[in-house]
């Protein structure tokens with residue numbers, strides 16, 4: 066089983082989000098970057114599948130050299146090798162094109178991603194990779210099992226879940242539930258240093274969109290406190306003031 | 311060049327998000343000086359199809375190919391892409407639901423189109439076509455410029471107010487050819503989570519955290535939700551330790567929701583939790599610690615013990631309902 070796991074480099078979940086004064090760029094100063102949490106779930110499931118079925122797990126990242134710390138972390142968690150496409154991940158179509166280009170000749174049975182990245186929340190890359198490769202995709206999957214050349218997945222839908230079966234190869238995006246992320250151990254960290262990390266140059270595919278400007282959501286007005294012994298006052302405010310019930 | 315909108319349905323009925331999407335598409339069409347064509351997939355009665363007219367669709371393409379009765383993202387993308395080409399649409403609108411998320415990226419590749427997911431405002435069309443969306447898991451907003459002739463916008467559920475704009479729509483049967491290779495993945499069984507309101511679509515969500523002390527205490531949370539017609543949700547640790555099912559987990563690593571009313575009981579208000587819920591229109595926090603961070607993000611707060619406050623709140627809701635009937 067050859068598995069490719071796409072990982073993106075995102076601000077830590079506790080990071081204070083701020084932007085440059087002109088609002089045109091994310092202010093990275095003092096921000097720690099981590100592997101996107103959903104990608105870690107995908108990576109862990111890939112490793113579990115490799116452990117039970119044999120094969121290999123490759124991680125791929127489209128990013129500049131500063132993402133290598135997190136690529137090494139993925140290797141420390143257990144991936145066998147890594148590929149970095151040396152480019153700014155300017156938009157989802159660009160990223161998906163780069164990954165699809167690598168995957169075309171890689172002979173992967175499964176391509177896994179997270180359900181979305183926690184920075185741009187696009188949920189675009191997995192479906193685009195699948196379309197570019199002309200293979201099936203399953204999004205927001207909470208379960209993935211393989212039986213021979215068929216995969217069975219559970220995906221979230223409104224108000225429940227759906228069981229989907231698909232032949233290999235396919236792309237799936239991981240949601241919480243698919244696996245419990247692993248923490249790298251000392252041996253993993255040591256061996257990660259010498260695992261292969263190939264750097265390739267991007268193919269000339271376009272970006273379709275540009276994130277041009279950012280802002281913080283409008284600040285909330287101060288919270289109105291209601292005495293604990295009179296919750297009826299809350300209902301009154303929700304009805305008469307907020308007008309939502 | 312009409313705006314094309316995919317109106318999602320379930321069990322033969324349009325979802326609320328479909329009306330939001332049609333409404334969004336129609337307001338966009340007004341900005342662009344054009345009309346709105348809606349596409350629907352599934353066996354939907356003429357009367358139900360006509361509902362889309364109330365939100366401004368002047369033409370409805372009705373796809374009834376029975377192979378699409380079960381959702382298959384590849385085939386849905388093929389049908390919508392073909393419709394976009396046949397209609398000459400430059401803007402395609404979907405809902406940013408599970409279905410929309412599965413279809414839109416494929417559609418973008420097929421149409422070589424810009425895709426902006428989870429948009430919360432109408433596009434502005436100066437010298438650039440720009441839309442606003444949430445980013446950084448709700449901690450920021452970003453403006454996305456779409457630089458291709460065709461643009462695909464998926465609308466965040468519950469963020470765009472439905473605007474009625476009655477039109478008398480024409481209804482056309484539309485069944486383009488779909489390649490067999492689109493049906494390689496097969497949707498099987500659907501397992502509904504306890505038949506209650508789904509947390510991503512619910513207008514009111516009652517959520518509880520570790521402050522509830524144990525799963526045996528969730529009765530009052532469920533009762534309050536039932537009284538309000540709300541969905542139930544929970545914080546991450548509560549799902550992690552198995553007090554509640556994973557699908558209830560909201561926050562940065564769970565579901566992102568934006569109901570009209572979010573009631574948080576015994577949840578501290580950690581930044582990762584807030585990331586998934588802070589775009590709710592009104593937030594109520596109930597916490598026994600008056601210094602709990604949630605109060606900084608809430609509109610209304612009750613500093614008190616949930617085990618005393620919630621039963622009283624349930625009584626207050628019952629009394630309110632009794633007096634408003």
Ligand SMILES: Cc1cc2nc3c(=O)[nH]c(=O)nc-3n(C[C@H](O)[C@H](O)[C@H](O)COP(=O)(O)OP(=O)(O)OC[C@H]3O[C@@H](n4cnc5c(N)ncnc54)[C@H](O)[C@@H]3O)c2cc1C
Pocket residue numbers: 078102518519520521522544545546547548559560561562563564575576577578579580581582583586596597598599602614615616617
């Ligand atoms: C990478 C990462 C991702 C994360 N993603 C998420 C996420 O998606 N969603 C999420 O929720 N969390 C997430 N977290 C966890 C988050 O940081 C918090 O730990 C979590 O939200 C805390 O849950 P809680 O508020 O239920 O529990 P606690 O922090 O234990 O808070 C319990 C609260 O209940 C109150 N309380 C106690 N007893 C009572 C009572 N009798 N009546 C009223 N109030 C009472 C306490 O005052 C306290 O404020 C994430 C963390 C990390 C590191």
